[in-house]
Amino acid sequence: MNHTKELLYKIADDLLIIGHRNSEWTGLGPILEEDIAFSSMAQDKIGQSQAIFQLLHELGEQEPDTVAFTRNANQLHNAVFTELPNGDYAFSTMRHFLYDVADQLRFEMLANSSYEPLAKVSRKVKGELKYHVFHANTWITKLGAATEESHARMQTALNECWNYALGMFEESEYEQQLISEKIFEGEAELKKRWLGAISPVLTKATLSIPDESTWQPQTGGRKGIHTEHLQPLLDEMSEVFKIDPTAEW
Amino acid sequence: MIKSLDPRVTRDQIELNNQIAPLQELDQWETYEVFHQKKRGDQHMHVGIVHAPNPEMALLFGKEQYGRRGITANIWVVKTANVFASEYEDQDIFETVPEKQYREAGGYKVMEKINKYKKEKKA
Numbered sequence: 001m002n003h004t005k006e007l008l009y010k011i012a013d014d015l016l017i018i019g020h021r022n023s024e025w026t027g028l029g030p031i032l033e034e035d036i037a038f039s040s041m042a043q044d045k046i047g048q049s050q051a052i053f054q055l056l057h058e059l060g061e062q063e064p065d066t067v068a069f070t071r072n073a074n075q076l077h078n079a080v081f082t083e084l085p086n087g088d089y090a091f092s093t094m095r096h097f098l099y100d101v102a103d104q105l106r107f108e109m110l111a112n113s114s115y116e117p118l119a120k121v122s123r124k125v126k127g128e129l130k131y132h133v134f135h136a137n138t139w140i141t142k143l144g145a146a147t148e149e150s151h152a153r154m155q156t157a158l159n160e161c162w163n164y165a166l167g168m169f170e171e172s173e174y175e176q177q178l179i180s181e182k183i184f185e186g187e188a189e190l191k192k193r194w195l196g197a198i199s200p201v202l203t204k205a206t207l208s209i210p211d212e213s214t215w216q217p218q219t220g221g222r223k224g225i226h227t228e229h230l231q232p233l234l235d236e237m238s239e240v241f242k243i244d245p246t247a248e249w
Numbered sequence: 250m251i252k253s254l255d256p257r258v259t260r261d262q263i264e265l266n267n268q269i270a271p272l273q274e275l276d277q278w279e280t281y282e283v284f285h286q287k288k289r290g291d292q293h294m295h296v297g298i299v300h301a302p303n304p305e306m307a308l309l310f311g312k313e314q315y316g317r318r319g320i321t322a323n324i325w326v327v328k329t330a331n332v333f334a335s336e337y338e339d340q341d342i343f344e345t346v347p348e349k350q351y352r353e354a355g356g357y358k359v360m361e362k363i364n365k366y367k368k369e370k371k372a
Contacts, residue, residue, distance in 0.1 A: 031278070031300060032300070033299050033300055033301070033313070033314060034310070036310075036313050036314060037309065037310055037312075037313040040313050040317060131312065134309065135309055138305055138306060138309055142302070142303070142306070
């Protein structure tokens with residue numbers, strides 16, 4: 001696999017998996033309006049992953065549906081963070097915040113990529129991502145600083161998410177090549193911008209990032225090393241597809 | 250490890266013999282009226298309501314509820330409590346005697362059509 005394909009796969013797989021996880025809240029959200037908003041964003045994620053799978057298809061990979069529904073867990077490049085089961089709504093909201101801010105920044109960087117098809121997709125999803133981050137920031141600041149219970153639950157969620165979130169920035173073996181060819185400015189730069197973006201929001205929410213001495217990025221996802229939670233998700237997601245791969249739906 | 254809340258994975262254990270607390274006032278968030286504008290310059294049209302704890306969240310929900318299925322330029326949200334309405338029992342204040350029909354605003358409807366036609370012709 002070359003450097004561009006690897007980059008595309010990790011972006012698309014993150015979107016596909018978190019999109020599916022978040023869609024599991026459909027019908028179970030805390031209130032109707034939030035249920036609809038969260039489901040709608042999950043749908044956006046799947047749509048965005050499809051756009052990236054389409055780029056991969058243009059580079060010679062299989063059809064988007066085939067790629068999305070027929071691979072096994074060890075063939076996926078998503079960060080482990082995105083596959084973790086939904087906990088309470090605090091966990092999912094916190095993951096949504098930590099992931100979406102990174103996602104928005106990544107696409108912002110990629111909007112200037114020398115790989116023009118990816119730059120084009122990145123510019124196209126800008127509005128969706130802006131809303132996703134607006135949604136996340138609003139909830140985080142509201143819940144973080146609302147009541148003692150909401151604050152405690154959000155802080156617990158942040159602590160639970162943190163090392164997994166750091167795993168999103170696992171570097172690729174092609175990192176230097178991507179940077180020198182100006183395709184992507186690299187995970188280290190993204191992580192730096194991400195920390196800069198989430199910190200003021202968390203401060204406003206009166207939430208504290210775990211002490212740096214405890215940071216232990218949960219990596220491996222980019223190389224196909226996943227938790228036991230990913231395969232059941234894939235089985236469920238591809239259940240209908242596998243009944244009849246040629247069906248139109 | 251975090252347990253999934255997906256009912257297809259794990260069923261939530263609801264204890265049926267638990268007393269369910271009666272609804273309290275403010276168990277529900279307040280409602281906001283949502284107004285939707287298709288294009289810049291158009292009038293904002295009332296499209297419905299959302300429940301929200303504050304105006305910012307009302308905008309957040311209003312966007313998904315009413316702005317995602319069609320073209321949208323802008324939305325407004327207004328706290329329902331801030332809308333002052335006339336009483337239906339006073340509906341008769343709007344009635345008028347037949348010979349004063351010249352005061353009805355039917356003509357405006359025609360002007361809208363004329364303006365629309367003029368605009369189309371220009372374009």
